[in-house]
Amino acid sequence: xxxxxxxxxxxxxxxxxxxxxxxxxxxxxxxxxxxxxxGTHVGCEHGVCGACTILLDGEPVRSCLLxxxxxxxxxxxxxxxxxxxxxxxxxxQQAFVDCHGLQCGFCTPGFLTTIxxxxxxxxxxxxxxxxxxxxxxxxxxxxxxxxxxxxxxAAEIARERSSETTEEVSTR
Amino acid sequence: xxxxKFTYHAPRTVEEALQLLAEHSTDAxxxxxGQSLLPVMAMRLAAPAHLIDINRLEELxxxxxxxxxxxxQALARHAHVEAHEGVRRRVPILAEALRWVAHPAIxxxxxxxxxxxxxxPSAEMPAMLALLGGSVVARSTEGERxxxxxxxxxxxxxxxxxxxxxxxxxxxxxxxxxxxxxxDEIARRHGDYAMCxxxxxxxxxxxxxxxxxxxxFVSVGDVxxxxxxxxxxxxxxxxxxxLTAVGERAAEMIDPPADLHAxxxxxxxxxxxxxxxxxxxxxxxxxxxxSGAQELRDxxxx
Numbered sequence: 075x076x077x078x079x080x081x082x083x084x085x086x087x088x089x090x091x092x093x094x095x096x097x098x099x100x101x102x103x104x105x106x107x108x109x110x111x112x113g114t115h116v117g118c119e120h121g122v123c124g125a126c127t128i129l130l131d132g133e134p135v136r137s138c139l140l141x142x143x144x145x146x147x148x149x150x151x152x153x154x155x156x157x158x159x160x161x162x163x164x165x166x167q168q169a170f171v172d173c174h175g176l177q178c179g180f181c182t183p184g185f186l187t188t189i190x191x192x193x194x195x196x197x198x199x200x201x202x203x204x205x206x207x208x209x210x211x212x213x214x215x216x217x218x219x220x221x222x223x224x225x226x227x228a229a230e231i232a233r234e235r236s237s238e239t240t241e242e243v244s245t246r
Numbered sequence: 247x248x249x250x251k252f253t254y255h256a257p258r259t260v261e262e263a264l265q266l267l268a269e270h271s272t273d274a275x276x277x278x279x280g281q282s283l284l285p286v287m288a289m290r291l292a293a294p295a296h297l298i299d300i301n302r303l304e305e306l307x308x309x310x311x312x313x314x315x316x317x318x319q320a321l322a323r324h325a326h327v328e329a330h331e332g333v334r335r336r337v338p339i340l341a342e343a344l345r346w347v348a349h350p351a352i353x354x355x356x357x358x359x360x361x362x363x364x365x366x367p368s369a370e371m372p373a374m375l376a377l378l379g380g381s382v383v384a385r386s387t388e389g390e391r392x393x394x395x396x397x398x399x400x401x402x403x404x405x406x407x408x409x410x411x412x413x414x415x416x417x418x419x420x421x422x423x424x425x426x427x428x429x430d431e432i433a434r435r436h437g438d439y440a441m442c443x444x445x446x447x448x449x450x451x452x453x454x455x456x457x458x459x460x461x462x463f464v465s466v467g468d469v470x471x472x473x474x475x476x477x478x479x480x481x482x483x484x485x486x487x488x489l490t491a492v493g494e495r496a497a498e499m500i501d502p503p504a505d506l507h508a509x510x511x512x513x514x515x516x517x518x519x520x521x522x523x524x525x526x527x528x529x530x531x532x533x534x535x536x537s538g539a540q541e542l543r544d545x546x547x548x
Binding site: 077078080097098100119120121124127130133134135136138139140141143144188192206207209210 | 248249250251252253254256277280281284285288289297299301325348349350351352354355435436437
């Protein structure tokens, strides 16, 4: 049986792409091989480790458990798309730097996308909620303490930045 | 590439999907959320020759709520059902159990109906369908039929769906008035497969005494059975139920398997604890529901 292919249109980090891909290629492989966005890391490839988590229409999902063809026409955000428009690190990225939330960095892209969506939904998480939010992501280096601290710090930075924006607007 | 080769179909209508199913039958699998199917394919435990992707059938993504319960359509994602106001109001135990279904990233994609058709004895949704006395609507080119939970689950990972049938929707009936329900489970890590999970439903009579007590378990049997503990507690005042006896009876009724994650004895112990815990909470909720119903009646009389 020859390899069946299909044409897919994806908008990744705001940029539209059109590619002809094998129908059985998972989204994480499409991102890495066809779009050369290698920030998304592929760990277990069966949905357990969370390293490949991306945002599909703004919601975190496992890109290893999606076929590229299934998400034709959808919006995707990968770790490459998290930085702010002015080039600053996003609150979550900055928090990981501040709190030493990573060591080897392999699992980090999955944590960053997962937490970005989580603090938008829950801008003032408790430590318990922070821990539950990252329960679907495995890290073999940090022991999670610094990652949980990063979640709380990320929420703090996001609140600071949004109050800065409000102040700017109100002083105008 | 992890999944084995298959021919991919992306039907645009339900009729087209049913035609494809009729045509390819035993060689075809439906792809909805894919959160169980794709891992199984990645591990090459399944190699369907045809994959029928229903993700473009947006007319199947709804959740409908009425007085009698909740209807969840084939493409409704767990996260959508869990967050649905109407679901939380009419069948709160369903939303409570959904919080235990894997991790948020999986719930964003996985579908509730898909979880039912997967019929995993370690999954929460089959136990919920059983406990609530729900059903699955199956359609093929031949017609439609409604399968009650007790007929739907045939064995571990096996449902009564025929190869040419698409599970269009699942119906979760609302519990009766003056009732309370609770779901809880114990896993090594939130979101992992439960070592044991328990859903419990209590109904009180007019006098505030226990009328019925039923339970369903996760990870303790091949199919989600509903156990009736009513004879043990019927007639007891809601605040005088012997919870220890309830826990012990629950442990006697089940025959849990032993595996890598927990021995049979440990699972039985967890079932005892969870039966006690969920019954206590369900009783409290039933009492609140009953006093709410009473107030409503009083208001009507005034």
